[in-house]
Amino acid sequence: MKEHARHSRKKDKMKSHPCFSKEAHGRFGRIHLPVAPACNIQCRYCTRKCDCVNESRPGVCSIVLSPEEALYRVAALVERDENLTVIGIAGPGDPLANDATFETFSRINRMYPDLVLCVSTNGLCLPDRIDDLVKAGVRGLTITINGVGPETVEKVCSWVNYRGKRYTGIEAAELLYANQWRGLTNAVDAGLTVKVNTVLIPGVNDADIPYIAWLAGSKGADIMNVLPLIPQAEFAHMEKPAPETVSAMRLECGQYLKQMSHCGQCRADACGKLNEDKDMELEVLTSVLGEEYCSGVN
Numbered sequence: 001m002k003e004h005a006r007h008s009r010k011k012d013k014m015k016s017h018p019c020f021s022k023e024a025h026g027r028f029g030r031i032h033l034p035v036a037p038a039c040n041i042q043c044r045y046c047t048r049k050c051d052c053v054n055e056s057r058p059g060v061c062s063i064v065l066s067p068e069e070a071l072y073r074v075a076a077l078v079e080r081d082e083n084l085t086v087i088g089i090a091g092p093g094d095p096l097a098n099d100a101t102f103e104t105f106s107r108i109n110r111m112y113p114d115l116v117l118c119v120s121t122n123g124l125c126l127p128d129r130i131d132d133l134v135k136a137g138v139r140g141l142t143i144t145i146n147g148v149g150p151e152t153v154e155k156v157c158s159w160v161n162y163r164g165k166r167y168t169g170i171e172a173a174e175l176l177y178a179n180q181w182r183g184l185t186n187a188v189d190a191g192l193t194v195k196v197n198t199v200l201i202p203g204v205n206d207a208d209i210p211y212i213a214w215l216a217g218s219k220g221a222d223i224m225n226v227l228p229l230i231p232q233a234e235f236a237h238m239e240k241p242a243p244e245t246v247s248a249m250r251l252e253c254g255q256y257l258k259q260m261s262h263c264g265q266c267r268a269d270a271c272g273k274l275n276e277d278k279d280m281e282l283e284v285l286t287s288v289l290g291e292e293y294c295s296g297v298n
Helices: 002-016 067-080 099-111 126-135 150-156 169-189 209-218 243-253 280-289
Strands: 029-032 041-043 084-089 116-121 138-144 157-162 165-168 193-200 223-228
Touching (some): 067 099, 084 099, 099 116, 099 126, 126 169, 150 157, 209 223, 223 243
Parallel strands (some): 116 138
Antiparallel strands (some): 041 157
């Protein structure tokens, strides 16, 4: 009975998470802390940048922060913005491949236990690190799953690094696929709220996506986010799916799992509400030095 009540309180907290709740996305803000530069897989659509100021997409940030720098920014922004409810780590690499992720979460959880902590991962190391996430206070998990079988995963991911060894081809795909679904089950069992992200890549994984929704829903995931491909890297020659195509896919997948329809495909250093991303560095300066001093800074 006590365990059920604890899980219910965790789920209630997620109602103020702008990514997990459509009602919250225009009311509450979040910070993505770019403390995780290393990645343990290479997706064929991904290009990571740690000095990027002119792109707005996952995998980019202006600077990489240390845990100490991240905590300083959280403290400044919590004091400045009373609608800040969520602290997330989403890169620019994979958070679970970076020890700084767990140090940062642990520090923030000790200082601000009422803030919701969430992480976004490719899932490769999720079975190994689920206990570490729970211990650090993480309540929300997003896992990117792009195929319902290794054959499709191989088309999307070129290699993985796991426990000090690099894998390629179908061997890499089988390892990633197995760990993703095992990790999803582990996260649900641990009481985390789980969102599944899936990148819609026409002609590559579109046939798999409804099955991903069905399987994730059957394993206890809470919500799914179907994202349009951003053509780059090896998939730079492809076309971005039309909004109508994405909407139709969400409608089909909605039979099996609740769908997110308000995603902005945020940067790894996003700040503020989903519909009004702000410059985190400028916001911190303003909170410390004041509006008048920073009004001319851009």
